[in-house]
Amino acid sequence: MSNKLYVFGHQKPDTDSITSAIVLANLERALGLDATAYKLGEVNKETKYALKTFETEEPLTLDSVDENCDVAMVDNNEFSQSVSGIEKANIKMVVDHHKIKFETVEPIFYLAEPVGCTATILYKLYKQNDVEIDSQIAGLMLSAIISDTLLFKSPTCTKQDVEIANKLSKIAGVDIETYGKEMLKAGTDISEFTPYQVINIDSKEFNDKNTKFEISQVNAVDLDSVFSRQSELEDAIQKEIQDKNLDFYMFAATDILNANSKIIAIGNKANAVEKAFGVNLENNTAMLNNVVSRKKQMLPNILNNLD
Ligand code: MG
Numbered sequence: 508m509s510n511k512l513y514v515f516g517h518q519k520p521d522t523d524s525i526t527s528a529i530v531l532a533n534l535e536r537a538l539g540l541d542a543t544a545y546k547l548g549e550v551n552k553e554t555k556y557a558l559k560t561f562e563t564e565e566p567l568t569l570d571s572v573d574e575n576c577d578v579a580m581v582d583n584n585e586f587s588q589s590v591s592g593i594e595k596a597n598i599k600m601v602v603d604h605h606k607i608k609f610e611t612v613e614p615i616f617y618l619a620e621p622v623g624c625t626a627t628i629l630y631k632l633y634k635q636n637d638v639e640i641d642s643q644i645a646g647l648m649l650s651a652i653i654s655d656t657l658l659f660k661s662p663t664c665t666k667q668d669v670e671i672a673n674k675l676s677k678i679a680g681v682d683i684e685t686y687g688k689e690m691l692k693a694g695t696d697i698s699e700f701t702p703y704q705v706i707n708i709d710s711k712e713f714n715d716k717n718t719k720f721e722i723s724q725v726n727a728v729d730l731d732s733v734f735s736r737q738s739e740l741e742d743a744i745q746k747e748i749q750d751k752n753l754d755f756y757m758f759a760a761t762d763i764l765n766a767n768s769k770i771i772a773i774g775n776k777a778n779a780v781e782k783a784f785g786v787n788l789e790n791n792t793a794m795l796n797n798v799v800s801r802k803k804q805m806l807p808n809i810l811n812n813l814d
Pocket residue numbers: 517521523524582
């Protein structure tokens with residue numbers, strides 16, 4: 508009898524992190540394992556919309572794991588973004604599409620591809636294992652691809668993401684453009700969120716080249732309405748910088764219709780952001796034209812400009 512397999516994505520989960528945990532757990536169960544999907548934080552509005560559309564329950568929250576737990580990580584491989592206790596757990600699998608910061612003591616199943624979404628990799632894993640993709644699983648995978656690629660507008664989007672999304676939309680029975688716009692829009696309403704909640708909807712901490720920093724991102728259809736709250740957002744950012752001892756914090760509001768981002772950058776090393784994008788921060792803000800992807804644009808540009 509195999510151990511139970513805990514399947515989960517990253518903290519401050521996005522749609523890919525939640526749905527890929529569900530989708531991989533479903534695959535592993537079909538292959539005979541005792542697998543359960545978990546979430547590592549509150550499910551955001553966009554993801555709630557996707558789960559509701561495809562009649563799927565939210566996974567339970569996982570607070571920590573220990574050395575007795577068999578785990579599968581999806582949509583991330585960095586312990587700083589994972590569950591408490593992860594460094595002691597038995598990591599059996601990783602399925603991911605991010606830069607790799609990972610070391611193991613035993614051989615493991617590690618599947619990483621430079622595609623736009625974990626779901627795209629999982630689709631191929633279902634095919635390889637000859638496991639059926641029903642309309643619910645297809646809808647969840649499609650939602651993740653739409654979310655991670657911003658409806659194919661992100662530079663992270665590959666031909667495979669588009670082709671697989673098209674196949675999935677047929678199985679799920681939804682029109683990609685119509686459903687995709689509705690789902691993305693569902694995630695942009697931040698009106699009832701506190702400033703702390705806004706900056707923590709989708710924020711990731713990085714620790715590279717002796718620099719500790721955080722990049723937070725929200726999707727928006729109206730940048731002005733986000734920046735009408737600039738001063739309270741800055742207060743929340745300052746507090747994060749102090750509490751976590753960050754060298755800088757970058758908050759990006761990404762205009763999902765025009766594919767630009769307006770940022771707030773604060774901290775001792777915020778000049779790395781100016782160098783990274785060739786901009787001058789004015790009143791702590793700058794407009795980054797054609798920048799929408801943290802993974803492929805924001806993060807690598809910043810990493811290349813840290814001293
Ligand atoms: Mg993610």
